[in-house]
Structure formats: structure tokens, C-alpha cells
Amino acid sequence: MQTFGAQRQGSVAVYVAMCLLISAASSLFNPVLSFYLNTELGLNPLHISLFFILLPVATILVVQTVARFSDMGLQRPAIICIASLFGIASAFVLHLxxxxxxxxxxxLICLASYPVSFPQIFASAREYGIKHIKKGSLMFTTFLRSLASLSWVFGPPLSYGLALGVSFDMLFLVTALMFACGCVTSYFFLPNVMDKSITAKDAKIAWWKNRSVMILFLSMAFVFTAFSSYITTIPLFVTQELKLPTDMPGYMFGLAAFLEIPLMFLAAKIAKGIGLKPVVMIGCTSLCIFLIGLYFLHTYEQIMALQLFSAIFIACVSSMGMVLFQELLPSIPGQSTSLFINSSTAGQIAGGALISLAASGTYLAIYRVSIAMAIVGTLMLFFVRKPPKAED
Known part of the structure; x- marks a missing residue:
């Protein structure tokens, strides 16, 4: 499939628009999904847990398969365009x-297919940065990642506002419109900038034989298991167990995302001095502190204050973690970026399974396991090879 904008040179503005649109659409879907399944569809915790296991498994299979073909020459703008159509279909299915x-x-097919767009945008952005921005490519990637976080500043509060203040139907309509705008932008304006001479030769690299890559994948899967169990259960924990305001989870996610943005640029600056791996380790350590705090501190003010550590985790791991994968596998940006995304998705599988622990009568049982997972994932980073220091 040849898109209209594939032969364009592209611009920073196009990548800015794509990051904002796709991230904003995702930030409307994800925060309320467990709440929607429970309140609108009437699913019990076991069914919700099963769905949150099936969804990440399907997403991993789709995303990694598409990434392999993209590194072999399948145009990224076309992939992103099709993935956005699946986003529209997802909104329609949930509306029903x-x-x-x-x-x-x-x-499941629709919800597992639209996430393909996110790693492909960042793989394309890395190629664009190396080709046109050169030494500023790390800061360019960080800037785009910060825009994704900016979407999460406004997305969760807007998501809860639309769902609770208007209706879930309005939420799905707005989400579908964002995906539609992303589809149009990708088709008409996003360039195809991959180096075909490199792709053909290196796309079949056996990344699974790289010890550091596999350990890093497992480490990220562990820490994202811990974090995703928090993301999935916190709306129910806060509203049902702690009896705090129903709109509080939206403000929590929004505050954390707001704090992430300046912290991401700080993390990129630090990475240039001490390297990518230490920055990722700082982020994982912050997650451990955050989850321990969440286990013991239960007032509105305390939980909101803890969002600083959540923000440090996301700022260090979600931006520099992705770049760390790319530096370990520089010749296959599609697959390396997708490996990072899929490590997060793998974490969602285990995190989804942990929801069933709430059957014991308290969500704190989930957070006990999450703390252990976060600590193990952090310790595993000591065995990952340290790539060269990030360059400006």
C-alpha cells in the first residue's frame, strides 16, 4: 500500500500531530476500560481478569509480527493508517x-491491532531523526515521548469526564474522531524514511539470541507487570475500597503525566552524562518506592503526592527504556521499538492476571505481589549490557 505522503520529506510538525492524536486516543480508552467492563457490561473480576490477559497476548503477537514486516520494507505510514482504522472499529465495538x-x-482483534501504530510512529521518528536531525535525534525522541505524556495529562480526566458526566457513547465518538484524524494525517503527510538497503539485510536479526536484549525484555515485563496492575486496579481500589471520589483516578493519572514531561527532558540530559541504563534503573527504583508508598498510604493527599514517583518511573523508563532497546538493536528500529512496547504489553498480561487476587477481599493483595515484581525487575537490570552513552 502506497500512501499519498510516503514520498514527502516530512516535518517535525507531522510527527508532533501523530504523537498527540494517537496518544490522546489511547489515553481516552485505557484508563476507563476496566471501569467500563465492570459497570457497563456487568463483568465480574474473573471475566475482567481473563480479558486483560487475552488482550495483551493478542497485542504482542500482532505488534511484533507487523514490526518484523515493517523492518523488511512494509511502509510505516500505511501500517499506522490501517492501525488507526482498527482504533475506529474498536470504538464502534465498545459502543455496541x-x-x-x-x-x-x-x-479483541480490533483492540489488539490499533496499538501497532504507537511503536511504528516512534520507529519512523527515530529514522527521521537520524536522517534529518542527526545529533539531536535523542532529544527529538524525548520530545515526542513527552508529547505522548502530555496527552495523558488531559486524557484521563477528559475520559472520566465524558464517561461519567456525559456518556460512554460520547467518549467512544471522540476517540473514534481522533483515530480518524490520525489516519488522515498518516495517509497524506507522514513520510516513509526507512533505509531500504539496511532493512533488507538486517531485518532477520535473531534478537532473541542477544542475552542483554532478553534480560532487558524480562526486566521491563516485570516492572510493567507491577505498574499495569496499579493502572488497571486503582480506579476500583480508590472508589470501592478506599471510598474516595470517583473522579480521583483521572486526576491521579493527569498529575503524573503532567510531572512526567519536564522529568523526561531531565532524564534525557542525564542519560547523555551517565548513560541510558543508569537512568532506567533510577526509574525502576522510583516504581518500587511508589508501590510501597501506595501500600501504606491511603489518604487523598498522600496518594496524590506519591504520583511524583510514578512520574519519575514513566519519565525514565518509558522514554529512555525505549531508546535503550533501540541502542541495543540499532539496525532494526521497528522490532526494537516493538520489543519495548511488547515488554509493557507482556506486563499487562501478568498484571491482568493479578486482578484475580482481589477475590481475597482487598486490592492490597495485588500490590504486595506488584512490589515484589518491581524489585526483581529492577535487580535484573544489573545484568544488561551497557550501550554507549547517548549522544546529543
Whole structure:
């Protein structure tokens, strides 16, 4: 598939628009999904847990398969365009209030396919940065990642505002419109900048034989297991167990995302001095502190204050962690970026399974396991090879 904008040189503005649109659409879907499944579809914790296991498994298979073909020459703008169409389809399926069977078949296909767009945008951005921005490519990637976080500043509060203040139907309509704008932008303006001479030769690299890559993948899967269990359960924990305001989770996510933005640029600056791996380790350590704090501190003010450590984790790991994968596998940006995304998705699988622990009568049982997972994931980073220091 040849898109209209594939032969364009492209611009920073196009990547800015794509990051904002796709990230904003995702930030509307994800925060309320467990709440939607519970309140609108009437699913019990076991069914919700099963769905949150199936969804990441399907997403990993789709994202990594598409990434391999993209590194072999399949145009990234076309992939992103098609993935955005699946985003529109996802909104439509959820609007229909599907049965559990329909949700786990048609809904699963749609919801597992639209995340393909995110790693492809960043893989394309890395190629664009290396080709046109050169020594500023790290800061360019960090800037785009910060824009994704900016979407999460406004997304969760808007998501809860639309769902609770208006209706879930309005939420799905707004989300579908954002995906539609992303589809149009990708088709008409996003350039195809991959180096075909490199792609053909290196796309079949056996990354699974790289010890550091595999350890890093497992480490990220562990820490994202811990974090995703928090993301998935915190709306229910805060509103049902702690009896705090129903709009609090939206403000929590928004505050953390707001703090992430300046911290991401600080993390990039620090990475140029001490390297990518130490910065990622700082982020994982912050996650351990955050989860321990969440286990013991339960007032509105305390939980909001803890968002600083959540923000440090995301700022260091979600931006520099992705670049660390890219530096370990520089010749296959599509697959390396997708490996990072899929390590997060793998964490969602385990994190989704942890939801069933709430059957013990308290969500704190989930956070006990999450703390252990975060500590193990942090310790595993000591065995990852340190790539060269990030250059400006």
C-alpha cells in the first residue's frame, strides 16, 4: 500500500500531530476500560481478569509480527493508517455494548491491532531523526515521548469526564474522531524514511539470541507487570475500597503525566552524562518506592503526592527504556521499538492476571505481589549490557 505522503520529506510538525492524536486516543480508552467492563457490561473480576490477559497476548503477537514486516520494507505510514482504522472499529465495538464472547473475538482483534501504530510512529521518528536531525535525534525522541505524556495529562480526566458526566457513547465518538484524524494525517503527510538497503539485510536479526536484549525484555515485563496492575486496579481500589471520589483516578493519572514531561527532558540530559541504563534503573527504583508508598498510604493527599514517583518511573523508563532497546538493536528500529512496547504489553498480561487476587477481599493483595515484581525487575537490570552513552 502506497500512501499519498510516503514520498514527502516530512516535518517535525507531522510527527508532533501523530504523537498527540494517537496518544490522546489511547489515553481516552485505557484508563476507563476496566471501569467500563465492570459497570457497563456487568463483568465480574474473573471475566475482567481473563480479558486483560487475552488482550495483551493478542497485542504482542500482532505488534511484533507487523514490526518484523515493517523492518523488511512494509511502509510505516500505511501500517499506522490501517492501525488507526482498527482504533475506529474498536470504538464502534465498545459502543455496541458487546457480549463477553463478542468482546473476546471481534473486540479483541480490533483492540489488539490499533496499538501497532504507537511503536511504528516512534520507529519512523527515530529514522527521521537520524536522517534529518542527526545529533539531536535523542532529544527529538524525548520530545515526542513527552508529547505522548502530555496527552495523558488531559486524557484521563477528559475520559472520566465524558464517561461519567456525559456518556460512554460520547467518549467512544471522540476517540473514534481522533483515530480518524490520525489516519488522515498518516495517509497524506507522514513520510516513509526507512533505509531500504539496511532493512533488507538486517531485518532477520535473531534478537532473541542477544542475552542483554532478553534480560532487558524480562526486566521491563516485570516492572510493567507491577505498574499495569496499579493502572488497571486503582480506579476500583480508590472508589470501592478506599471510598474516595470517583473522579480521583483521572486526576491521579493527569498529575503524573503532567510531572512526567519536564522529568523526561531531565532524564534525557542525564542519560547523555551517565548513560541510558543508569537512568532506567533510577526509574525502576522510583516504581518500587511508589508501590510501597501506595501500600501504606491511603489518604487523598498522600496518594496524590506519591504520583511524583510514578512520574519519575514513566519519565525514565518509558522514554529512555525505549531508546535503550533501540541502542541495543540499532539496525532494526521497528522490532526494537516493538520489543519495548511488547515488554509493557507482556506486563499487562501478568498484571491482568493479578486482578484475580482481589477475590481475597482487598486490592492490597495485588500490590504486595506488584512490589515484589518491581524489585526483581529492577535487580535484573544489573545484568544488561551497557550501550554507549547517548549522544546529543
Amino acid at each position: 455494548r458487546p457480549s463477553f464472547l463478542l468482546l473476546c473475538t471481534v473486540g
